[in-house]
Amino acid sequence: MTFTVRELWAAFHGMALGGGYLLLFSGMIYILWSLKPGWAAATAAATQVKILKAGTVLMAVVMWLTVFIGTYVIYPWYRAKPPAGLTDLADYPRYFLVANPNLAAWHNFGMEWKEHVAWLAPILASAVAAVICRYGPKLIEEAQLRKYLIILFSFAFVIAGIVALLGAFITKAAPLY
Amino acid sequence: MKNCNASVNGPAAAAILGSGLGCMALGLITTSAESIPALKNALTFSVPVGALSGQTTAAVIIWLLGWAVLHSKWKHTQTDLGKVFAAALALVLLGTLGTLPPVWEIFH
Numbered sequence A: 001m002t003f004t005v006r007e008l009w010a011a012f013h014g015m016a017l018g019g020g021y022l023l024l025f026s027g028m029i030y031i032l033w034s035l036k037p038g039w040a041a042a043t044a045a046a047t048q049v050k051i052l053k054a055g056t057v058l059m060a061v062v063m064w065l066t067v068f069i070g071t072y073v074i075y076p077w078y079r080a081k082p083p084a085g086l087t088d089l090a091d092y093p094r095y096f097l098v099a100n101p102n103l104a105a106w107h108n109f110g111m112e113w114k115e116h117v118a119w120l121a122p123i124l125a126s127a128v129a130a131v132i133c134r135y136g137p138k139l140i141e142e143a144q145l146r147k148y149l150i151i152l153f154s155f156a157f158v159i160a161g162i163v164a165l166l167g168a169f170i171t172k173a174a175p176l177y
Numbered sequence B: 001m002k003n004c005n006a007s008v009n010g011p012a013a014a015a016i017l018g019s020g021l022g023c024m025a026l027g028l029i030t031t032s033a034e035s036i037p038a039l040k041n042a043l044t045f046s047v048p049v050g051a052l053s054g055q056t057t058a059a060v061i062i063w064l065l066g067w068a069v070l071h072s073k074w075k076h077t078q079t080d081l082g083k084v085f086a087a088a089l090a091l092v093l094l095g096t097l098g099t100l101p102p103v104w105e106i107f108h
Helices: A005-034 A042-079 A094-097 A104-117 A120-141 A143-173 B010-033 B037-040 B051-074 B079-096 B102-107
Strands: none
Touching: A005 A042, A005 A094, A005 A143, A042 A094, A042 A104, A042 A120, A042 B102, A094 A104, A094 A120, A094 A143, A104 A143, A104 B051, A120 A143, A120 B010, A120 B051, A120 B079, A143 B010, A143 B051, B010 B037, B010 B051, B010 B079, B010 B102, B037 B051, B079 B102
């Protein structure tokens, strides 16, 4: 069993970074939701805030790495133009998909949307992390702000989830070798 | 980051609305570039990546600038967070719509 360099980069982008982000979300959203007055002893709440700060900053960093690697390392391989006259397009995923009417939508809708919308997730995740770092334990008293952060954070998660699903399906339809 | 100025919600409002501006910028730039070939060419900062390189770079710059300006204006201010959030959410949703290929087709 061997992996090509492209497959390893794609796995790191989609599974290690993307998967890591999605896994971290469940823990961070629970801590953010549970930061309510009286829900935890002061010492436990302080620890939760520390974990939340570190976790959300890590998620923002991971999301930025994911979109940068996706855009500047993997996407050029995906959209590379085949030499004129080449009939076997297996090594040129974009052209392979577009040439097949049954698969073209994976590029025309799936990839075209994924490559753009993915960038919303790190922007939103960074804003949430910045607010959490700035306000820290004060978030316990700020129910309204906490609610808004949960909504933005969840939106970033939904976007990341959609992008991950599209990435998996597109890779299945046109693997990157 | 220090917990300074945490007594007012202005810095939080700036971060939240700034993210909305960034999302809206990406949607607007994407739709515009897909509708105007000259703009798409101008946004091709990296040939292997195509116009996506310029679209996302421009959106990130607008996001950071917008956040910085809002932060400098609101850092000592108590804002109406509900209204700010509603505006930010509308911008995020519009920005998301702007990244959808069927929306580009409308403007082709």
